[in-house]
Every structure is written in C-alpha cells, then in structure tokens.
Amino acid sequence: MSMEQYKTITFDIQGEFIVHLAREWFFCENKGYDKVMELLLSCMEGTDQSEKELKRLAEDVLLGRAALLGSTRDGTYHMEIYEADEQPEVPEQFDVFLTLEDTLRGLKDTKKKLDKMQEWYAVAMEYVPEYSRNDVLRKTGQPIESRYGNSLLSGFMERMMDEEEHTTEDYGWLEPNGTFHEVEWGKHQEWATEYVKENFPEEYEEISMQSNTGTGLIGEGDWLVERGWVLLHSPSQGIAQPTRNPVKRYTKAQQEFLYDYYMEREKESEANAVYWDSAYERRKHGKVQVL
Incomplete structure (x- = not known):
C-alpha cells in the first residue's frame, strides 16, 4: 500500500x-x-x-x-x-436561577390546584350515595371503607339501590356449559335438591344416605359444586359471589357468563378476577397461555 x-x-x-x-x-x-x-x-x-x-x-x-x-x-x-x-x-x-424560579412557581401553582381538587373531591364524596362509596374509592385508588358498619350491610344496600335491568337475575346456579338457572334468594339448596332428585335419582339416594349418616357430602348443592357447577349467592342479599370447587377452574363458558354478569353490574374488578384467577392457576402449574 x-x-x-x-x-x-x-x-x-x-x-x-x-x-x-x-x-x-x-x-x-x-x-x-x-x-x-x-x-x-x-x-x-x-x-x-x-x-x-x-x-x-x-x-x-x-x-x-x-x-x-x-x-x-x-x-x-x-x-x-x-x-x-x-x-x-x-x-x-x-439561566439556572430563572429556571429554578419558574419551577418553584410551577410547583406552587400545582399545589394550589391539587388543594382545590382535594376540596372538590371531599365535597363531591359527601353527595355520593353510601352504597356507591366503595366503588368510587376503588376507582380512585383510595382505601376501601364500609360506612354501614360491616361489608354485609353495605353489599345489601348496594344491590337494593341498583335500578338497572339485567339480562339475568342476581342469584342462581351456573352449569359448566354456561347454562344459568335463576333461583330466588335463599332457595339454592332447595333448588339443588329438586334438580338432583329429578335428573340424577341414583345419586340423590346416595347423597341422602351420606347426609343422614354424616359420612360424606352434606347436600345436593355440594354435589353440584363438586362437579364443576358455580353457585351465585350472597348471604346478605348483596351482589352475588361465585362459589366453586377450589380444585376446578372455571370453564370457558362459565368465564364468559360471569364476566358479562359482573360487567352488567358495573363490577369491573370482579369481572376481571374471573379471568385473573384462572390465569394465576395456570401460571402456578406451569401452564401459561393467552386467554
């Protein structure tokens, strides 16, 4: 080169x-x-x-x-x-000093706006119905409280003040295939007994014997839950909570029903939990997949 x-x-x-x-x-x-x-x-x-x-x-x-x-x-x-x-x-x-002055002025203005917003928030909460306070607190990231003294009474008041029409009643039994059987409050055990007696007479006799002797299942409702049914019920007549077999995951049909059920009632966190619980179970057992 x-x-x-x-x-x-x-x-x-x-x-x-x-x-x-x-x-x-x-x-x-x-x-x-x-x-x-x-x-x-x-x-x-x-x-x-x-x-x-x-x-x-x-x-x-x-x-x-x-x-x-x-x-x-x-x-x-x-x-x-x-x-x-x-x-x-x-x-x-x-000029660092002018910049600092502008920053401090901006912080003071922001503090004034924040104080004003906190005042507005405090006044607005005084006009929020007590049955809805927990929803507002939850959506604004505040600690949940119960103004009725206990969560049972709060849930009852919340459901009673819900004037929206829903596609299903509040309580009932949900099959693994997504079929929902509406049941009056407090009648779920009675309904389960009649359903099993009519559709599964042999199992009904076995369940009755176990219940009488205290050697196994205590009722037809337990028998349904054990086979993957979900009970939507609330002892306080509040928004229903799902009762299911802890060793079974929701079926896809049950997830879709429960998600729509809670979204209709403006219970977004409960709706999302239906899918979150299943995703958690899959991760725990090393079976991660996109729903």
Missing part, C-alpha cells in the same frame, strides 16, 4: 459549541445532570486537577461562571473562569 493511500483525519473541539450543547442538554432537553457532567468532563481531561475540582468547574460552566473557549485545532482551547463583574450575560433559557 503506497503512502498516497493514507489520509490524515484531524478533529477540532470548539469550546463554545461544547458549552452550548451542554446547556441545551441540561436546560432544554432534560438529559439529566449525570449525562451533562459526563459530556463536560470528557472535554476537560489532561490537567492535574482532581475529579472534584473538575466537576466544580463543569458546574460553573452550566451556571455561566466559567466557559470553554477556543479551538483545539489552533491550540486556543481553554477554560475561562469569570470574576463576578466579568461574567457575561447568560441567555434566559440557560
């Missing part, structure tokens, strides 16, 4: 450009203190000063009390440290 094939490349560092770039990064682009310090310190090597001294000088550059000037190409690259009466005027967008 001949000498004519070699080319010499030279680099030129201009102090004014570095200072302007560092200030833009810090004041305009929010690249962070550490990133800006890294830039400035990399352009201040080759001296006998300690790292702390160089860092202080780099901070002075940001404040306008010092500046990198000149060019490395012509050997004029250096740092200028200004006396108090020599410091050149810093553009407003690079």
